[in-house]
Amino acid sequence: MSRYNVKETERKWQRLWAEHRCFEAETQSDRPKYYVLEMFPYPSGRIHMGHVRNYTLGDVVARFKRARGFNVLHPMGWDAFGLPAENAAIAQGVHPGSWTYENIAVMRDQLKAMGLSLDWSREIATCHPEYYRHEQRMFLEFLEAGLVYRKESWVNWDPVDQTVLANEQVIDGRGWRSGAPVEKRQLAQWFFRITAFADSLLESLNGLDRWPAKVRLMQEKWIGRSEGARVLFKLKGRDERLEVFTTRPDTLFGASFCAISPDHPLAAELAAANPELQAFIAECRRLGTSEAVLETVEKKGFDTGIKALHPFDPAWELPVYVANFVLMEYGAGAIFGCPAHDQRDLDFARKYSLPVTPVVAPPNVDPAGFTIGDEAYTGDGVIINSDFLDGLGVAKAKRAAIERLEAAGEGEGTVAYRLRDWGVSRQRYWGCPIPVIHCADCGTVPVPVDDLPVLLPEDVTFDRPGNPLEHHPSWKHVNCPRCSEPARRETDTFDTFVESSWYFARFCSPRAETPTDRAEVDYWMPVDQYIGGVEHAVLHLLYSRFFSRAMKLCGYIDVEEPFAGLFTQGMVCHETYCDPSGAWLFPSEVAKAADGDLVTVEGAKPVTVGRSEKMSKSRKNVVDPTQIIDRYGADTARWFMLSDSPPDRDLEWTEAGVDGAWRFTQRLWRLITAATPIMAPAGAPMPSAFGEPAMAIRRTTHKTIAGVTDDIESFHFNRAVARFYEFTNALSGVISPGQGQGQSPGNADGGLGWALREAFEALARLVGPMMPHLAEEIWQTLGQDGLLVDAPWPDSDATLTVEATTTIAVQVNGKLRATLDLPRDMPADAAEAAALADPAVQKAVDGKTVRKVIVVPNRVINVVV
RNA sequence: GCCCGCUUGGUGGAAUUGGUAGACACAAGGGACUUAAAAUCCCUCGGCCCGAAAGGGCUGUGCCGGUUCGAGUCCGGCAGCGGGCACCA
Numbered sequence: 002m003s004r005y006n007v008k009e010t011e012r013k014w015q016r017l018w019a020e021h022r023c024f025e026a027e028t029q030s031d032r033p034k035y036y037v038l039e040m041f042p043y044p045s046g047r048i049h050m051g052h053v054r055n056y057t058l059g060d061v062v063a064r065f066k067r068a069r070g071f072n073v074l075h076p077m078g079w080d081a082f083g084l085p086a087e088n089a090a091i092a093q094g095v096h097p098g099s100w101t102y103e104n105i106a107v108m109r110d111q112l113k114a115m116g117l118s119l120d121w122s123r124e125i126a127t128c129h130p131e132y133y134r135h136e137q138r139m140f141l142e143f144l145e146a147g148l149v150y151r152k153e154s155w156v157n158w159d160p161v162d163q164t165v166l167a168n169e170q171v172i173d174g175r176g177w178r179s180g181a182p183v184e185k186r187q188l189a190q191w192f193f194r195i196t197a198f199a200d201s202l203l204e205s206l207n208g209l210d211r212w213p214a215k216v217r218l219m220q221e222k223w224i225g226r227s228e229g230a231r232v233l234f235k236l237k238g239r240d241e242r243l244e245v246f247t248t249r250p251d252t253l254f255g256a257s258f259c260a261i262s263p264d265h266p267l268a269a270e271l272a273a274a275n276p277e278l279q280a281f282i283a284e285c286r287r288l289g290t291s292e293a294v295l296e297t298v299e300k301k302g303f304d305t306g307i308k309a310l311h312p313f314d315p316a317w318e319l320p321v322y323v324a325n326f327v328l329m330e331y332g333a334g335a336i337f338g339c340p341a342h343d344q345r346d347l348d349f350a351r352k353y354s355l356p357v358t359p360v361v362a363p364p365n366v367d368p369a370g371f372t373i374g375d376e377a378y379t380g381d382g383v384i385i386n387s388d389f390l391d392g393l394g395v396a397k398a399k400r401a402a403i404e405r406l407e408a409a410g411e412g413e414g415t416v417a418y419r420l421r422d423w424g425v426s427r428q429r430y431w432g433c434p435i436p437v438i439h440c441a442d443c444g445t446v447p448v449p450v451d452d453l454p455v456l457l458p459e460d461v462t463f464d465r466p467g468n469p470l471e472h473h474p475s476w477k478h479v480n481c482p483r484c485s486e487p488a489r490r491e492t493d494t495f496d497t498f499v500e501s502s503w504y505f506a507r508f509c510s511p512r513a514e515t516p517t518d519r520a521e522v523d524y525w526m527p528v529d530q531y532i533g534g535v536e537h538a539v540l541h542l543l544y545s546r547f548f549s550r551a552m553k554l555c556g557y558i559d560v561e562e563p564f565a566g567l568f569t570q571g572m573v574c575h576e577t578y579c580d581p582s583g584a585w586l587f588p589s590e591v592a593k594a595a596d597g598d599l600v601t602v603e604g605a606k607p608v609t610v611g612r613s614e615k616m617s618k619s620r621k622n623v624v625d626p627t628q629i630i631d632r633y634g635a636d637t638a639r640w641f642m643l644s645d646s647p648p649d650r651d652l653e654w655t656e657a658g659v660d661g662a663w664r665f666t667q668r669l670w671r672l673i674t675a676a677t678p679i680m681a682p683a684g685a686p687m688p689s690a691f692g693e694p695a696m697a698i699r700r701t702t703h704k705t706i707a708g709v710t711d712d713i714e715s716f717h718f719n720r721a722v723a724r725f726y727e728f729t730n731a732l733s734g735v736i737s738p739g740q741g742q743g744q745s746p747g748n749a750d751g752g753l754g755w756a757l758r759e760a761f762e763a764l765a766r767l768v769g770p771m772m773p774h775l776a777e778e779i780w781q782t783l784g785q786d787g788l789l790v791d792a793p794w795p796d797s798d799a800t801l802t803v804e805a806t807t808t809i810a811v812q813v814n815g816k817l818r819a820t821l822d823l824p825r826d827m828p829a830d831a832a833e834a835a836a837l838a839d840p841a842v843q844k845a846v847d848g849k850t851v852r853k854v855i856v857v858p859n860r861v862i863n864v865v866v
Numbered sequence: 867g868c869c870c871g872c873u874u875g876g877u878g879g880a881a882u883u884g885g886u887a888g889a890c891a892c893a894a895g896g897g898a899c900u901u902a903a904a905a906u907c908c909c910u911c912g913g914c915c916c917g918a919a920a921g922g923g924c925u926g927u928g929c930c931g932g933u934u935c936g937a938g939u940c941c942g943g944c945a946g947c948g949g950g951c952a953c954c955a
Binding site for chain 1: 867877890891936
């Protein structure tokens with residue numbers, strides 16, 4: 002038996018695929034197009050198992066669709082701008098650019114070793130001017146189209162490092178590097194008007210039927226459309242009104258206070274004369290900008306002493322608080338509190354001893370005796386204690402309250418969105434420069450298109466805090482394009498989500514002189530299958546959907562929805578290990594001792610096994626894909642990624658699992674080697690008749706073809722893997738016992754040799770998307786001329802996939818009592834008779850009256866007694 | 867805190883979407899082959915009970931309740947775990 006040399010073989014096929022340019026998408030093609038895309042990686046240094054999983058899943062789809070006759074676009078690129086490059090620059094003194102490009106070189110090699118069917122001729126890196134110059138161009142058009150504006154907005158400010166911090170860089174209210182307490186600061190920043198498309202983004206979710214329901218739901222909640230009312234409270238002794246948004250105008254008679262955000266202009270005005278309020282606001286600001294932090298902190302308020310007057314009763318005064326849970330970004334940055342019917346308001350009212358008046362009585366509860374305890378009542382019911390609203394249901398009361406507000410000029414019905422405009426300004430170096438110039442006379446002036454790209458300067462230093470673009474001696478000093486007077490370049494760069502919001506469109510024509518080539522992008526878009534982690538369910542996907550709309554508006558693309566199909570994969574997890582001192586250990590630092598316990602490789606100290614968690618460098622529970630591929634080959638790594646765990650669930654990486662995958666690749670090879678001598682020669686004509694052993698093989702083969710096709714189509718790759726095990730189990734059962742080695746199959750073998758050839762040719766083609774190298778090798782061993790990647794997907798013969806009989810379960814009162822092998826599609830009454838005649842069923846019925854018999858054809862018969 | 871998921875043997879999971887729970891695999895145990903090891907092959911494998919065995923009974927899909935002839939699957943409640951929360955990508 003010839004040995005299967007993994008390394009050599011995998012390299013051989015990879016070289017051949019590259020030489021034949023197998024995976025380059027055709028620009029002109031009669032075949033239908035299929036665009037499969039995996040979320041492109043951030044070049045962090047080396048690929049991790051999450052990448053291996055993501056790209057394996059995508060490659061299965063790409064190779065499968067290719068075999069099914071599609072003109073497949075399957076590109077790869079690099080999400081190459083970002084914070085880690087700057088952190089590396091600060092920590093190691095390397096330039097973010099060289100750090101990034103070196104990482105790309107390493108990771109490209111790693112991906113190539115996986116044997117992915119990628120069109121490398123379309124590779125892009127977003128940090129390259131040939132990419133971001135187009136982004137700058139589109140920004141200017143968005144600006145022109147009114148989709149971009151500038152406003153003051155809050156950031157986390159590290160007063161020591163003199164820099165803006167990402168939320169993840171704020172730990173317990175302090176800067177991660179400096180340890181200094183973080184402040185919130187206002188900066189003028191650029192925004193994309195994503196809210197202009199709020200309704201479109203919301204409504205189009207319905208049409209995304211090939212997206213996971215949970216992602217659509219998350220986006221729906223994120224956009225958070227809610228109908229309600231704007232109420233304009235008069236303020237006692239002041240001229241201006243306090244604007245408040247509420248979804249519950251029906252509960253206005255249950256109001257007991259108003260609360261405004263610490264960032265509300267009124268709060269700032271009052272604080273100017275009130276040091277205590279000033280201190281309270283400062284305390285709120287120390288929390289930073291993270292909503293997760295703001296929402297978990299203890300709810301606190303500060304009574305401003307100002308009174309708001311109730312819109313329906315000017316004599317009714319409500320205290321106005323500044324409250325730390327009111328967000329300036331949502332609604333009007335102010336609320337009215339109705340403690341009886343909102344939990345947060347209730348907690349607040351109890352804390353500050355404010356009145357709690359129920360105004361909605363639950364159905365079937367006596368309104369007179371209805372009181373509120375620790376829990377607010379948020380359900381439907383009948384309005385009480387509410388003057389003209391009394392007796393109405395919640396929905397009617399909302400309408401009535403809004404009518405009255407509008408009539409009285411005290412407010413109006415309105416729609417609010419939770420979605421906020423997308424802030425894209427970053428005060429960082431390693432990002433795409435925002436192409437505008439600030440002029441003292443002309444204001445904000447766009448960089449003329451002919452002057453694009455605005456290139457990042459190479460000569461920057463990271464030896465002092467702040468934005469290197471600000472410190473650069475000359476970069477920001479330019480003349481105003483309009484008046485030619487000295488002016489200042491914008492030193493903000495784009496959020497890196499901007500690059501990832503349109504890269505899929507760029508892949509259609511990656512070297513075009515314009516952001517997109519309309520013919521190409523109209524041919525390829527939308528992406529037919531997009532694959533990536535759920536962690537991007539909201540932001541990246543929503544921003545991309547916005548970008549498609551904006552690009553369509555500006556004529557760069559013709560689709561509003563960039564991703565027709567979406568699949569969100571689970572994470573790759575691994576056990577965690579600790580040494581006796583509690584320090585994390587890499588799996589490679591842990592070995593199994595003779596007694597089966599885990600010990601450290603160095604010094605054989607006992608190891609504590611923690612639970613399995615997402616692979617992360619901080620816990621050291623990572624396995625390097627390159628080491629796995631070196632040792633077992635790409636096919637094994639890919640196979641393991643596809644086995645067992647359904648792609649949308651988390652996958653537990655285990656040594657035993659990889660070993661199992663490895664053994665299977667070896668087993669496949671042994672099987673094909675053993676089968677070759679008893680197989681009919683390539684291209685042999687189909688025998689006119691088959692004996693039963695051959696027919697059994699053929700039925701298994703065709704059922705496997707049908708099953709695997711179905712499984713791949715529906716992303717049930719783990720089921721496809723199980724089918725392969727069953728298929729190979731069946732085949733080895735035929736081949737190993739007593740089949741003569743070297744004995745050539747005659748015509749007298751009942752077609753067995755032919756059936757085996759059919760089986761193995763199908764096997765090679767079916768396994769191709771998953772283990773492409775071994776599949777090519779098998780294909781070659783089978784005596785095929787061309788490459789397997791150019792071979793079509795096998796078809797299943799329907800007459801061979803349906804068995805003549807089916808096993809039917811017979812239940813008595815829902816409990817399984819017997820199983821019967823009955824002819825397929827047997828008439829219900831005949832099946833019923835057969836079931837009742839069964840001795841085990843008779844015993845269970847035990848002479849009792851049969852009340853009803855439910856017959857589900859080809860499935861189950863339930864006898865009810 | 868808010869939004870969204872997930873939970874089936876020792877383990878990963880399967881179950882034609884309301885119809886035989888545990889396919890397939892891993893681990894474990896037993897056996898064969900071998901001087902030995904590795905590799906390979908065969909057998910057993912949710913729990914409890916009856917039986918010498920063949921076989922049979924009960925129970926079982928995180929927990930509590932409901933709908934149904936029938937629930938892992940649908941509904942209500944609870945618990946645990948995970949993802950996201952707008953400057954990580």
